[in-house]
Amino acid sequence: MIVGGGGHGLATAYYLAREHGINRVAVLEKGWIGSGNAGRNTTIIRSNYLLPGNEQFYEHSLRLWKGLEQDLNYNTMVSQRGVLNLLHSDAQRDAFARRGNAMRLHGADAELLDADAVRARHPYFDFTSARFPIKGGLLQRRGGTARHDAVVWGYARGADRRGVDIVQNCEVTGIRIADGTVQGVETTRGYIAAAKVGLACAGNSSRVAAMAGLRLPIESHVLQAFVSEGVKPLIDGVVTFGAGYFYISQSDKGGLVFGGDIDGYNSYAQRGSMPTVDDVMEGGMALLPMLGRLRLLRQWGGIMDMSMDGSPIIDRTPVAGLYLNAGWCYGGFKATPASGWCFAYTMARDEPHPSNAAFRLDRFASGAVLDEKGVGATPNLH
């Protein structure tokens, strides 16, 4: 039983059937599939992490992305158009060189660009800004974008064809436990028994886990995203601003897709606040002054599981037969294939795969946290 019909839940069901031959699987979704964060993200795929434990997982995911269309026989529009993190100071160059080296040691690609190389790719940035001069960037050419809805539909179709039941409009309202072992779930459409239950409902993980008596190292926060009116091809690849919270890419339809930081306070409202809209636009104008000539077409928000160290959890829980996939912060989309693959492995074999071995639920108690930014137990700063 998988609770949550987003990308991660559907991918889990797909890999349970394909990799482990387990097709007596049901995916329960309270709304319709892909109606949560799977349909609200900015579609970026990358594996540019620093820490062992994170990097091998995201590299696993990027390799699955590369073969996803052939695997699913579905056009998920995976486009490895590159992800470029801009740098603006000598200290940032040092930090990016270190991260690039760490990525290459894990078999990922990374390339440190100087300002001229960045200018050749993106001549329209404000290179001479007195406050935030662009000194170069760290480029991962194998990063890029994918079509988020197609990922949901592709995994759903693949799972369905292997015998998985996908039940929409079925909200889990309780988790039945006896003698420390999960028995099944109460839902708005009745009780369903299950020997194993996997939770993949990021954004609402705390609420669902509380039904099993678990208190998680997670706060729910809202993250906003934006899309402009469509224009001719303008920005190739994904670019992140290194002096503020702003990142941008262009969809195949022509809209500029961009976003910034989370709003910064606990929220279950799938909408954002104006101060954060201002902050994102200011970041965009600092990097790309011509952005001000475009009109904003849409803005929306999604609820993130912000974990206490900024890294996810794919693990067993203290309840036998209950598994947890949570804590994706604002980086869940790129993780979708490997998250499903590893969660399926963990549920089928009752032990983690080496790719998700560091994503333990008990790492907060043991001190083995995965804090990429080194800011400590402050979910709103990750």
Place this chain on the structure above:
Amino acid sequence: MRIPCPHCGERGSEEFLYLGAAGLLRPAAAAPAAAWDAYVHLRDNPAGMLREHWQHLHGCRRWLVVTRDTRTHAIAQSVDAAGLA
């Protein structure tokens, strides 16, 4: 979102700094590791009313305890944090 400061009146949320859930009590130094883990890492994270710490950073700089509905951002109460847990 606008937050009513008991000292300055209603102000935009951009004037405030957010800390998170209020009411978490720091364990004694010699408390078991599980108590420290719970204090540092584990949160109720409710979808509904939450008591939380905000500082009126760009105003009176006082720490406040605000009771807010995390689904609607409706604020039920906002009081100075002095003397409260």
